[in-house]
Amino acid sequence: MNKKLVIIDGNSLMNRAFYALPDLMNKEGLHTNAIYGFTTMLFKIIDEYNPTHMSVAFDLKAPTFRHKQYENYKAGRKKMPDELRVQVEPLKELLDAFKINRLEMEGFEADDIIGTVSKIAEEDNFEVIIVTGDKDAIQLASNKTKILITKKGITELEIYDYDEVLKRYELTPDQFIDLKGLMGDKSDNIPGVPGIGEKTGIKLLKEFETIENLVQNTDKLKGSVKKKIEENIDTALMSKRLATIVRDMPVDIDIDELKLENYDEQKIIKLFNTFGFNSLIKRISMNKEVVEEKDIKSVLINNDNIDFVIDEIKKKKYMYLKTVTKKGNILDKNIIYMFIGLEQDKVYYINEEICILKLKDVLESEEIEKYGYKLKEEYIALRSYDIDIKNMKFDIVIGEYLIDATSSNYLHDNLAAKYMGKNINSEEELLGKGKKAKKFEELEEDVLVKYFNNLIEVVIGIKNEMEKTIDEYEMQELFYDIEMPLIEVLGYMEYEGFKVDIEKLEQLKEEYSTIIKNLEDNIYEMAGEEFNINSPKQLGVILFEKLELPIIKKTKTGYSTNAEVLEKLRPEHEIIDKISEYRQIVKLQSTYVDGLLNIINNKSKRIHSSFNQTITTTGRISSTEPNLQNIPVRLEMGRNLRKVFIPSEGYSLVDADYSQIELRVLAHISDDENLIKAFESGEDIHTSTASKVFDVDIKDVDSEMRSAAKAVNFGIVYGISDFGLSKNLNIPAKKAKEYIDNYFDKYPNIKKYMDDIVEKAKSDGYVSTVLNRRRYIPEINSKNFIVKNLGKRLAMNTPIQGSAADVIKIAMVNVYKKLKEENLKSKLILQVHDELIIEALEDEIDEVEKILKNEMENAVNMKVRLSIDLNTGKSWYETK
DNA sequence: AACGTCACG
DNA sequence: ACGTACGTGACGTTG
Numbered sequence: 001m002n003k004k005l006v007i008i009d010g011n012s013l014m015n016r017a018f019y020a021l022p023d024l025m026n027k028e029g030l031h032t033n034a035i036y037g038f039t040t041m042l043f044k045i046i047d048e049y050n051p052t053h054m055s056v057a058f059d060l061k062a063p064t065f066r067h068k069q070y071e072n073y074k075a076g077r078k079k080m081p082d083e084l085r086v087q088v089e090p091l092k093e094l095l096d097a098f099k100i101n102r103l104e105m106e107g108f109e110a111d112d113i114i115g116t117v118s119k120i121a122e123e124d125n126f127e128v129i130i131v132t133g134d135k136d137a138i139q140l141a142s143n144k145t146k147i148l149i150t151k152k153g154i155t156e157l158e159i160y161d162y163d164e165v166l167k168r169y170e171l172t173p174d175q176f177i178d179l180k181g182l183m184g185d186k187s188d189n190i191p192g193v194p195g196i197g198e199k200t201g202i203k204l205l206k207e208f209e210t211i212e213n214l215v216q217n218t219d220k221l222k223g224s225v226k227k228k229i230e231e232n233i234d235t236a237l238m239s240k241r242l243a244t245i246v247r248d249m250p251v252d253i254d255i256d257e258l259k260l261e262n263y264d265e266q267k268i269i270k271l272f273n274t275f276g277f278n279s280l281i282k283r284i285s286m287n288k289e290v291v292e293e294k295d296i297k298s299v300l301i302n303n304d305n306i307d308f309v310i311d312e313i314k315k316k317k318y319m320y321l322k323t324v325t326k327k328g329n330i331l332d333k334n335i336i337y338m339f340i341g342l343e344q345d346k347v348y349y350i351n352e353e354i355c356i357l358k359l360k361d362v363l364e365s366e367e368i369e370k371y372g373y374k375l376k377e378e379y380i381a382l383r384s385y386d387i388d389i390k391n392m393k394f395d396i397v398i399g400e401y402l403i404d405a406t407s408s409n410y411l412h413d414n415l416a417a418k419y420m421g422k423n424i425n426s427e428e429e430l431l432g433k434g435k436k437a438k439k440f441e442e443l444e445e446d447v448l449v450k451y452f453n454n455l456i457e458v459v460i461g462i463k464n465e466m467e468k469t470i471d472e473y474e475m476q477e478l479f480y481d482i483e484m485p486l487i488e489v490l491g492y493m494e495y496e497g498f499k500v501d502i503e504k505l506e507q508l509k510e511e512y513s514t515i516i517k518n519l520e521d522n523i524y525e526m527a528g529e530e531f532n533i534n535s536p537k538q539l540g541v542i543l544f545e546k547l548e549l550p551i552i553k554k555t556k557t558g559y560s561t562n563a564e565v566l567e568k569l570r571p572e573h574e575i576i577d578k579i580s581e582y583r584q585i586v587k588l589q590s591t592y593v594d595g596l597l598n599i600i601n602n603k604s605k606r607i608h609s610s611f612n613q614t615i616t617t618t619g620r621i622s623s624t625e626p627n628l629q630n631i632p633v634r635l636e637m638g639r640n641l642r643k644v645f646i647p648s649e650g651y652s653l654v655d656a657d658y659s660q661i662e663l664r665v666l667a668h669i670s671d672d673e674n675l676i677k678a679f680e681s682g683e684d685i686h687t688s689t690a691s692k693v694f695d696v697d698i699k700d701v702d703s704e705m706r707s708a709a710k711a712v713n714f715g716i717v718y719g720i721s722d723f724g725l726s727k728n729l730n731i732p733a734k735k736a737k738e739y740i741d742n743y744f745d746k747y748p749n750i751k752k753y754m755d756d757i758v759e760k761a762k763s764d765g766y767v768s769t770v771l772n773r774r775r776y777i778p779e780i781n782s783k784n785f786i787v788k789n790l791g792k793r794l795a796m797n798t799p800i801q802g803s804a805a806d807v808i809k810i811a812m813v814n815v816y817k818k819l820k821e822e823n824l825k826s827k828l829i830l831q832v833h834d835e836l837i838i839e840a841l842e843d844e845i846d847e848v849e850k851i852l853k854n855e856m857e858n859a860v861n862m863k864v865r866l867s868i869d870l871n872t873g874k875s876w877y878e879t880k
Numbered sequence: 881a882a883c884g885t886c887a888c889g
Numbered sequence: 890a891c892g893t894a895c896g897t898g899a900c901g902t903t904g
Contacts, residue, residue, distance in 0.1 A: 535902055536884055555884065557903090562885060587886060591899055618896060620889085627898045630888035638887075662889090715894065724894030785891045797895045801889090805896095833889040833896085 005121045005258060006051040009110045009132035010058040010102070014038055014091065016133035016150045018084045023784065026276040027404060027776035028765045031083045035091045035275060041131075042098070043283060045148075049129055053258040055101040055117065057110035058092075064107050066242050073242060075189045083783060090271070097267035101258045108249055111136060115245035117253055118145055124255060131157075136180070139245060141165050141173040171205055178211045181240030192239045193232045200225065211240050269421040278409065281417035298339065298347040298453040303354050309340065313362045316342055318369040318393070320456050323381040324448060326441035330495060331603050333384045336441055337448065341456035349449060353385070360387050369393035373412055373459050376613070379491035389488075396459050398483050399466040401614035402475050405775050410614055412458045419462045424454050478771045482809050483613065489816045489828065490611040490621065496827050497606030498628065499839075501644045501875075505597055508641070512589040519582040526575040533582055536561045547573060584637065592632065592641050599626050611831075618798050619773045619805035620833060629832045631876070645876035647839045651826075652872050654845060655879035656852040657835035658808065659867045660685050662717050665803045668862040669770065672749035679864040686710040692746040693739055712739055716750065717800055719793025754796050761795035769802035770860065807866070808834060811859040818851045837876070845872060 017037025024033040045051075066073045095102055103113045111134070118128045118140055128145040130137050137147050138160050147160040165173050182201040184192020196204075204225070208214040215233045218226055229236070265284065272281045301309055313319045320341030325334040338356060341347045350356065362368050364387060371394040372378060379389050397410045413426035430451050431438045440448060470479050524530045527546065531538045540559035543549045552568050553560040563583070569576045601608055607626060615622040623629045631645070632638025647653050658664075663685060667675040678688040683698060690701040690709035701709075708729055715725045726736035744751035758780070761767050766776045775798045780791030808831065815836065816828050826840040826848045836856070840848040849870050857866045871879035 532902080534900090537903075557883065560884085583886080587900080590901075591887070595899070615898095616896060620896065622897055624898065627888080630886090630898065632887060634888080718895040719893095721892095721894060723892070728894070786893075789891095789893070793893075793895070801896060804889095835889085 003053065003121075003124070003126045004049065004051045004129070005053040005055070005118070005126045005255070006045055006049060006129045006131065007054070007114050007117055007121075008042075008045075008056045009114060009130070009134060009137070010038075010056040010091075011110055012133040013041060013131065013150070014084065014087065017041065018081075018087070023083070023782065023787075024276075025778040025782070026274060027406070027778055028274075029778045029781040030090070030275070031087055032275045032277075034084055034087045035094065036277060036280075038091055039094065039277070039280060041150075042100075043280075045129075045131060051129070052260060053121075053126070053255065054260050055103050055258045056095055057113040057117075058102065058104040059110045060104050060106055062106045064109055064112075066109075070190075070238060070242055072189050077187065077189070090275070094268065094271050097271055098263045099261040100263075103253075105249065105251065108246065112246035112249055115140055115247040116249040116251070117255075117258075119247040120253055121255055126255075136185075136243070136245065138165055138169075139173050139176040139243075140247075170202055175205050175209065177240055177244050178205050178209075180243040181211050181236055184239055185243065188242070190239050190242050191235050193228055193236050195224070195228045204229075211236050266421060269417070273418055278414055278418060281421070282413070282423055298349050298449050301348045301350050301355065303352060303358070306350065306355050306358050309348050310359065310362055312342055313340070313368060317367060318371060319362065320347075320459050321370050321372045321375070321378055322452055322455055322459075323378050324440050324452060325377070325381050327439055329601065329603055330380060330608050331384055331601065335381050335385070337452065339452045339456050341460055344457055344460050347453050347456050349452070351445075356382075356385055356387070360385075363387050363389045366390050371395075371459055371463060373397055373455060376487050376491045376494075379488055380495055383491075383495050392484060392487050393480070394463055394467075395484065395487060396462050396466060397614055398487065399470060399479065402479055402483065402773065403466070403469055403473070405614075405617050405619065405773070412455050415462055416454075416458045419465055420458065422458075422461075424458060425451055473774060474772050475774075478773055478806070482771065482806070482813060485813045485817075486613065486809055489812050490613060492816065492827075493829055493831070494608050494610055496829055496839075497601060497604055497608040498829050498837075499606045499646050499648055500596060500600060501646050502597070502600060502605065504644045505593060508644070509589070509593045509597070512585055512593060515585055516582065516589065519578055519585070522578050523575060523582060526573075526578065533579065534586065539579070543569070543573075543575075547575070549573060584635070588632065588638055588641065592638075595626055596644070609830075616805075617775055619769060619802040619809075621805075621809075621831065628830055639877065642877035643875045646874065651839050651841055652845055652874060653876060653879050654826075654838045654840045654848050654852065655835060655871045655873075655876070656838075656849075656856055656868045657832075658804075658856065659869055661804045661807065661834050661866065662800050663713060664862065664864045664866060665770070665807070666717065666750065666753075666800050667864045669799060669803065670747075670749045670753035671863060672747050672753070674747050675750065676864050686713060689713055689743070693742045695742075708739065712743055715740070716743065717797065719796035720754075721789070721793070757799060758792050758795050761791065767795050767798050769799050769806050770862075771803070771806040773802050773806060775802065804834065807859050808836070808856075811856040812836065814855040814859065815851055818855060819848075822847070822851075824848070837879075840872075 014034045018034035021033040021037045023031060024036055026032055092102060103117065105113055114130055114137065118130060121128050122142065122144045129148060130140060130145060131148045133150045135149060141147050141160050141162050143162050148157040149160065151158050162173060165171065165176065169176065171179060179201045180190070182193050182196045182204065183198060184190045204214055208217060214229065215236065218230050221229060268284055269281055272284070322339045323335050324337040326336050328334045333353065335356060337349050337351050339347060339349045363382065368391060370389060370392045373395065374397050375392045375395045379392065382389050396415060400407065400410050400415060411426060413424040416422045416424040470476060520533065523533060527542050531542055533539060537558055539561050543561065544551050544559050549569055549572050551559055552565045563580065566576050566580050596607065599607060609623045609628045610625055612622045612624060632641055664679060667679055678685060681688065686706050686709045687698060687701045689712060690705040691698045693709055693712060694705050711725060711728050718724070720740055722733045722737040722740060725739065726733040729736065757767055761777045761780045765778070766774050768774050777791050777794050779787050780795060782788045782791060812828065812831060819826055819828065824844050824847065826838050826844045828836060829839050830837040836852065838848050838852065852870065853868060856868045859866065873879040
């Protein structure tokens with residue numbers, strides 16, 4: 001095999017990566033962009049060139065022989081920024097894990113090491129590849145040595161071999177040194193001959209070949225060039241010496257030591273993990289010669305032999321579980337396979353309904369713990385078989401969400417890479433993506449079996465370590481008592497759905513269509529032409545070019561036409577009102593009326609939203625397809641839509657919402673005496689805040705003061721800034737700052753909370769809720785002012801929003817449990833952050849209200865009491 | 881796929 | 890001086 005050496009200029013490449021990539025950080029706030037860029041480059045080079053030998057050369061801090069020759073060498077160079085400096089040692093550690101040789105030598109620069117090693121390698125008949133961001137290395141090009149230089153960014157490389165240098169510079173690589181001697185080098189502070197640049201330099205060297213020859217023959221020059229050279233002979237010679245890369249350093253280098261060995265995979269994965277390089281973890285396992293590919297034997301179980309599996313489950317008292325379903329109605333039987341794992345290498349699967357039904361007992365047994373991946377899917381899939389799965393005890397997706405709520409990827413292949421260092425076939429690799437994506441039911445059985453066997457084994461492989469982390473983070477209560485039981489509650493709400501009045505919805509559709517049509521006509525007439533009102537771009541042209549209205553604000557793509565801008569333009573032209581109205585109704589029509597009509601379940605005639613438990617960074621749940629957490633309420637026109645959300649025959653809706661839960665949570669966390677007192681007094685909280693901030697008697701607070709105070713309270717919850725408040729209240733920032741200062745004066749412990757939590761985020765890297773839910777805030781250590789300030793607001797807001805989320809989740813679990821215990825027919829069907837909705841049987845309304853009040857107000861014990869408002873009605877609209 | 885806009889807590 | 894309120898999801902347009 002050909003011997004091939006890749007030698008990299010470590011400092012140079014790190015530098016390039018550092019400046020080319022945005023400021024990446026891991027969750028503890030370690031900057032990682034240079035490491036990341038370097039590593040991707042490393043992968044690329046290994047992939048493309050497949051070297052047998054490799055080394056990375058680094059500069060050391062100590063002065064080199066060049067400094068001794070010329071005291072100004074590299075003078076004036078900026079020192080390495082701290083954000084880059086902190087990445088050097090971790091990168092070296094990573095290289096060690098890769099078993100890639102590192103070279104550094106006191107008194108010499110990386111370039112000299114590279115020059116010396118490449119020479120030794122050339123003599124030993126190696127093919128040599130030098131990777132650097134610095135053009136100086138071009139002098140080393142030869143017919144055996146290629147120089148790769150990073151182009152813009154770091155992913156693109158320019159290749160210089162001997163011929164390429166000749167072509168580009170009309171000089172040999174050796175002459176490149178002379179050229180630099182003449183031109184000098186700003187970044188190294190090599191003087192060169194003043195007034196001689198690249199053009200003249202090349203011309204001279206083409207004629208005289210070297211500087212030495214040139215200075216001997218200055219008589220052949222004329223004019224200003226002659227003068228410049230003659231006056232700078234010594235400088236030119238010295239500059240050439242400085243620019244010459246040493247190729248014979250007095251060292252013994254055994255090139256065999258640069259040989260690539262098998263890298264330490266576990267260590268690399270561990271390091272990638274701390275850096276947060278999840279995508280690279282996948283790549284590292286892919287790069288392995290042999291991907292672990294043992295024959296997977298999940299055992300197919302049928303009706304004749306399933307009893308022995310059931311016995312085994314009962315003995316173990318747990319089961320790992322995954323159902324595979326075909327696409328279809330949530331209410332139908334859709335399971336095509338069910339996988340059951342008991343331990344590593346012991347996975348069974350079934351594909352007959354009769355077998356599923358035989359498992360009903362163990363699935364519904366409180367004694368048998370269920371472990372899995374996205375267990376809500378199992379709950380829902382089994383409901384149509386009349387199986388009510390119990391004791392879902394461990395879900396690795398929920399676990400990972402608690403460990404890192406800012407992660408955007410909880411897919412099993414990613415978790416396998418992180419926890420097990422394994423490269424697993426992902427769902428996207430199995431099914432494809434986008435429009436061409438296949439469905440599970442379209443795949444061959446053996447392919448599916450292999451995939452789901454892997455998935456089960458991932459859950460088995462991860463559970464133990466994840467348990468330890470949950471213990472370490474003291475999240476046992478949050479995980480086992482709240483988030484895990486919540487899975488069933490959310491699954492239940494999805495399966496039950498929310499009834500809608502379809503006729504009413506269709507009637508609204510007609511009404512809105514007529515209004516929209518009229519508005520369109522009006523707007524076209526006022527504009528003098530037809531255009532797409534829904535296009536901000538076209539609308540912008542009409543408003544700001546044709547009608548020449550004043551430009552209030554710009555977006556990065558053009559004119560802003562949002563509601564705030566339109567409000568300011570209102571007095572300018574009568575078209576504005578029509579556009580605002582049009583926007584409002586089109587929104588209602590497209591998102592809500594059409595959106596809802598599209599998604600009504602044809603069997604239940606109800607809406608089955610999906611509730612996601614692992615999306616938000618603060619701990620809230622989110623709702624999709626449709627989003628039932630943003631149904632209009634603020635404006636009457638939109639609020640009417642709530643009339644279509646109705647209970648079943650014989651039922652009513654009972655709606656319970658927490659009063660000021662976030663401010664109450666804040667009072668508790670901050671232990672602020674005044675805010676606690678304000679809640680105890682029973683006084684309206686915004687009025688009470690107004691009386692403090694504006695220093696007037698409660699009875700003298702007018703509505704303007706109250707609404708200003710309300711904005712201040714919102715600001716406090718969001719992580720206050722004078723700018724934000726001033727914008728919201730439309731007052732000068734100075735005035736806003738006065739309000740804030742006043743507020744903190746009157747509520748000193750809140751001020752203390754804000755200061756302390758920001759400090760905590762800085763020192764620990766994360767903040768926590770009352771139940772130890774955690775969010776990492778790397779933003780807070782950013783050098784970027786904007787990002788850092790965002791970090792501060794996140795630190796202030798997350799414990800408040802997150803603790804409120806904790807509280808309502810506890811209430812949900814307890815309300816759900818209570819309804820079940822008491823065998824009530826009433827159903828919990830929706831949560832909207834601080835609000836629960838129960839579809840209550842008429843006869844049970846009193847009991848349901850009692851349960852809601854009791855469980856919600858006593859969900860946690862805080863320094864201020866929690867309070868809810870209760871409303872009952874025949875539509876969501878009526879429960880106000 | 882990104883952007884602007886707008887609905888909610 | 891730097892430019893922002895916190896957390897979401899859906900729609901239509903545009904590139």
